[in-house]
Amino acid sequence: MxxxxxxxxxxxxxxxxxxxxxxxxxxxxxxxxxxxxxxxxxxxxxxxxxxxxxxxxxxxxxxxxxxxxALKCYDFTVTWGAETDSDDASGTVTKTSEARPDAAAIRAALPDFVGQIMQVPPAVSAVKVDGERAYDLAREGASVELASRPLWVESLDLLDAEADSAQLRMVCGKGGYVRAIARDLGRVLGCLGHVAHLRRTWSGxxxxxxxxxxxxxxxxxxxxxxxxxxxxxxALADLPHLRATSAGAVRLRNGNPGDVTTGAEFGETVWVSEGETPLCIGRYMAGQVHPDRVFNL
The missing domain is CATH 3.30.2350.10 (Pseudouridine synthase)
Structure with a gap:
């Protein structure tokens, strides 16, 4: 090859x-x-x-x-009064509403979107349905029924509110769709809504x-x-960092359990280096690390 x-x-x-x-x-x-x-x-x-x-x-x-x-942070603007088939401004408007929420109503609704929530992804998304991407099915005109999925939302805050829009900031775990948050928030508030602008400000x-x-x-x-x-x-800042012994480094490079000079909790996922050179990611067990991923550096 x-x-x-x-x-x-x-x-x-x-x-x-x-x-x-x-x-x-x-x-x-x-x-x-x-x-x-x-x-x-x-x-x-x-x-x-x-x-x-x-x-x-x-x-x-x-x-x-x-x-x-890792957690990720999004700043986004929701436009009130219309829902679209993609849950953002690129889609076609499917429903409209004359209702508009004030800042107090928005803040009152946000706690229900924090913590472990269930979320139905947008019909235009990369979620697979019977082996095909939902956005491909949607483009073909197929009716897409997506199941709700769990999402951890660390925080959801209102930054600013105007007559027809609101700016929010969300910190969430993997698999979150900001567009779905905008859609569901608009429904709860009785005014409908979609994402007008979305920016990820940090990721891990x-x-x-x-x-x-x-x-x-x-x-x-x-x-x-x-x-x-x-x-x-x-990318490994959230994992404990251990250092290998000279003999342990040789074994770890070959994918075998190797000795380390420092410890962690039994069974904890860690990353190991020899000096400043990363060797592997693995599980710590009684003075040794059992590698899951070995780096060839």
Whole structure:
């Protein structure tokens, strides 16, 4: 089998995604600009959404599941008075209402959307139905019935309220659809609503203040992009960090349990390094780490 062409680089590049482009397209451009062998992302953003899209390169792709589990923050604007078939401004209006909520009514409704909630994803979403994406079925005119799914909402706050719109901030776990929050909030308030603007300001350890503008992603800027890359372990900030012994490092690199010089709770998921070099992610058991993911750095 032919080897993949490109540079063997590993780390994270945080992109400030603009509206009008898909997450996969951003990853493709980053991979091209950096001439990287392998790239992926942690957490899709809708094409019309902007903000933090963390792109994993090389061995950092093995840490994506840990970032996917992390909390994420969204600032968004809800327009009242209309519901659309996509639950955002890109869709077709399906229902309208003359009712408008005031700030007090909005604040009173928010607590029911905090904590462990059940959420029905938008009909135009990447959720699979019988092996097909819901958005593909919706485009074909099929009636899409999606089941509700659990979502952890850490917080949902009203930032500002105007006559026809409101600005909110939500911190939530994986799998959350801000568009569904806007839709359901509009229904509860009796005024209907949809997302007009959506921006992800942080995702786990990655902040929009540290992101690279999409306009700067070009091969001519490769040196600058290299300098802006974050190390693989940037995605592992929520995991305990242990250090391997010299003999343990050899075993861990080969995928075998290895000794570490520091400890954690029995059975806890940790990441291990030799010096500053990440070795693996694994489970700590009585002085050893049993690797689940080994980094080839």
């Amino acid at each position: 032919a080897r993949k062409k490109g540079r063997d680089i590993s780390g994270w590049l945080v992109i400030d995604k603009p509206a009008g482009i898909g997450s996969t397209d951003v990853v493709g451009r980053v991979r091209w600009a950096l001439d990287a062998k392998k790239a992926g992302h942690a957490g899709t953003l809708d094409p019309d959404a902007t903000g933090v899209l963390a792109v994993a390169l090389g061995e950092a792709t093995k840490t994506v599941p840990h970032l996917t589990e 350890p990655f902040r929009v203040e540290d992101a690279v503008s999409f306009d700067h992603i070009d091969r001519a800027a490769q040196a600058m992009l290299d300098d802006r890359m974050l190390p693989l372990q940037a």
